[in-house]
Amino acid sequence: MDKPIEFLPNDFEFVKDADGAMIDEVYSGESFWKNILRRIVKNKGAVVGFFSIMIILILALIGPEISGYTYDQQISGHESMAPRIPGLEKLGIFDGTETLKTSTGEMEVNKYEQISGGEDVYHWFGTDVLGRDLFTRTWEGTRISLYIALVAVVVDVLIGMSYGMISGFYGGKVDMIMQRVMEILNGIPSLVVVTLLIIVLKPGLLSITIAIALTGWIGMSRIARASMLKLKQSEYVLAARTMGAKDFPIMYKEILPNIFSQLLIMSMFSIPSAIFTEAFLAFVGIGIPVPMASLGSLISENFKSLTTHFYMIVPPVIVLAVLMLSFNMLADGLRDALDPTLKEV
Template sequence: MAEVKEIANIEFLADDFNLADKKQDEDYQEIYVKESSWKQFVTNFSRNKGSVFGLITIILIIFFAIFGPHMNEYGMNQQITGNENMAPRVQGLEQLGIFDGSQTFNTSTGTMTINRYETNPNAADTYYWFGSDVLGRDIFTRVWEGTRISLYIALVAVIVDVFIGMIYGLISGYFGGKVDMIMQRFIEILNGIPSLVIVTLLIVVLEPGILSITIAIALTGWIGMSRVARAQMLKLKEREFVLASRTLGAKPLTIIFKEILPNIFAQLIIMSMFSVPNAIFTESFLAFIGLGVPMPNASLGSLISDSFKSFLNAPYMIIPPVLVLSLTMLSFNLLADGLRDALDPTMKEV
């Protein structure tokens, strides 16, 4: 009783208690609201700023690849005598002292600045946004023409992954046994042949060009996808929903493409997106060493190879194709990373 009286006599002051902060509780607990799958995908994807940047960059690159060659009056192979090796010049920016066509050369007596637009009386109203090459061709037009080839290679890589690698891996993993053993041994033999050797042999049989590169990618570009699809199939084919479909009499192809594929399609699409930069780099490398698209056609690799010869005297020639190639490969990697975070259920923090 004495203790109760002491507690009753305790006097509370105004500053003994503080009101709870609602915002503090929200920081510790995230409230999940029922949303559609599409809205969840957009929300998760938009959280990854790098992926949003990659998607926007890819859209811009596609836009310029389609409309860029038509933004000026120059053709891809149009050579203008007297307009060789002209530095970039852009309307409006030349008034600010940048992109005004001036070039700085290092000589034995010091540095020297030359503006070929001023020394050439026929080039007073001429503008080359990326400059001109050693033959007087517009680099801006040629870069975006070359980008079309890189985007074509990206499309081929995705199609090959989806329609060859995915189907091959799913069938191999589902049937297993001798079928799986024979199909995997075939992949090991095919993967043991370097891609460069395959392309070289194709060029001997066919003419050098985009066709030989497309066939080379179609022959070996799907191997990685097939292994991922096979691994996913081995993980899911003994699950209860698959056993139930098999018990009800579903045929193997029905189980593969209607029961298992929808559950792993997101992961396979992500894998195909990761293979795009590798395919673009392969085409650019082959073009750089002279096994790609023949001249006078342009690809980013061939433009880099030609500009590399004039790198010391005219470094502006190599910068545009290198930047476009790097941004294209980086953007596809960032986009694939965002798709993985948004579509892969193991990455969701629920």
């Protein structure tokens, strides 16, 4: 017959002392923003996206300065040259050699060997059909795309956020009129808006900036309005009214901090859309005028040489794809970190 089990006082002990055993190791003494930062760092996609954006930003700033060429410099005799990178050429890759298809077959050509002083000439991304350095033009084009991203965020914050918050806060006839105006603007395609602007203005950054400013804020406005309608009857808003607070202090001091995370996420998601819009407009020929370059215009120009010199289109396509993907991953990480419904997941 089994003997009964007897428990002694020292059979069970706290891993720590009695005072420290009840302290939450993860969240004790952790601030709100520190908690958000920790959640973002745990999201590998957001971290990769952030560092990718930083690398592209640094290259866009210093790339045209270190290449030794300007974006509009046409060098006679350097037309359609393959990529050549110092150091890698000794390994047999990126040494300026390309394979050309002819009527009799294929042959390897190295145009660097055919020009005077070619042993000291390097074009890291090659050159286009006019002899312009693609490394310089690619990073100049990236500057344009990053400028468009900045414009998208500023327009979202200054126009979309304020428009939506005012519309949702006052409601009634004010909300009805503001929403009808927004629907009219949203019903006009961006391509039509840009085309009309080009008729009045010259093609360029100003036309694209105005086009984004006219219609790019509508998505942000809807999010801000929906959030305002949800929170404007909250207890802390009623308390602020009771204390004599005016409308705009209530909107920007009481309600905005509670919806800021949603608006920030929406702004991040709007950046890839704005970059793609500029690239599309440049691709169809109504974007940045020559000889200026954007990623979209570079893709449009070099697309014609895809079958003969495919390397011309690869750099702008890769940079554009990585830039848009990085912003999407960073926005997705911010959404996971800032969304209160996901904190217990």
